[in-house]
Amino acid sequence: MFDKSTRVLVVDDMATMRKLVMKVCADLGFTDVQEAADGEKAWSIINNDPKPIGLVISDWNMPHLTGLDLLKRVRADKRYAGTPFLLVTAEAESSQVTDAVKAGVDNYIVKPFTAATLTEKLEAIHKKRGGAAAA
Amino acid sequence: MTQANVNFFKPFVDGVINTLKVQCSTEFKTAKPFYKDASNGPKVAIAAILGITSPSFTGTISLGCPKGVFLGLMGRMLTETFTDIDQELEDGAAELLNIIFGHAKRILNTQGFTLHMAIPTVIRGEGITQRHIADAPTIVLPFTSDLGEVFLEICTFPTQPTPPKP
Numbered sequence: 548m549f550d551k552s553t554r555v556l557v558v559d560d561m562a563t564m565r566k567l568v569m570k571v572c573a574d575l576g577f578t579d580v581q582e583a584a585d586g587e588k589a590w591s592i593i594n595n596d597p598k599p600i601g602l603v604i605s606d607w608n609m610p611h612l613t614g615l616d617l618l619k620r621v622r623a624d625k626r627y628a629g630t631p632f633l634l635v636t637a638e639a640e641s642s643q644v645t646d647a648v649k650a651g652v653d654n655y656i657v658k659p660f661t662a663a664t665l666t667e668k669l670e671a672i673h674k675k676r677g678g679a680a681a682a
Numbered sequence: 683m684t685q686a687n688v689n690f691f692k693p694f695v696d697g698v699i700n701t702l703k704v705q706c707s708t709e710f711k712t713a714k715p716f717y718k719d720a721s722n723g724p725k726v727a728i729a730a731i732l733g734i735t736s737p738s739f740t741g742t743i744s745l746g747c748p749k750g751v752f753l754g755l756m757g758r759m760l761t762e763t764f765t766d767i768d769q770e771l772e773d774g775a776a777e778l779l780n781i782i783f784g785h786a787k788r789i790l791n792t793q794g795f796t797l798h799m800a801i802p803t804v805i806r807g808e809g810i811t812q813r814h815i816a817d818a819p820t821i822v823l824p825f826t827s828d829l830g831e832v833f834l835e836i837c838t839f840p841t842q843p844t845p846p847k848p
Binding site: 560561562563564566567570608610636637638639640657658659660661 | 700701703704705756759760761770771773774776777780781783784785787788791799801
């Protein structure tokens, strides 16, 4: 799993879903979890936070800037292009999955989901990026 | 109810049951659906409403429930105890409907529907009933659980001369 001091950014326009994801992150031992209510606010945090964001967990369907568009911005900026990015979506149509993969998503999770599923996805991302086995 | 209606409603029914089971750890069962009239609309304390758009029909769907049921669902979802619905908590209703619609949309779009994702809105109030688009039939799909009932209401009408499914 990721280092527990990794700065995690949870992005969702729904406060309850942010709370749910942040609770899972806390249960996993992450100690530095930030939140943003849409993609624009998330982009501002990514750009302005003195400590680099080490993992983004973002909803897809949001006003102002969608999760997919946020992902594209992150991947297009060489300063952040390597940031692990998990998309959370209520939609899982094949065309959308293809769009997300083309944009460089590390993994995606379809709502509804359990804490165990979110944990598995995070572990898969960490492993894919050459991380060590669960700490 | 026609077979076309059943085919259209089933993904929503499955979406409610699966979403509330996985996200809120609550088993729901279907109860007898009914067409809504001026006097038999379910009384709820909170409801999320979503516009449905497709090339051939339009309408609304809503997910509503009494206060105690909603607080119970949110409590199980977030593993906390809630005694009142505040602004932060109320968007949980929108999120649940969003997930249910996402499930139904994924299935229906493989059957030729072209539904688009939208962002739900939430209404609150004690003992409210919802009124959908005038003159279009609204079907109420009730679901029961140990917490109580939730109601999914679906109202659609065609937007083209040739009526599509449903």
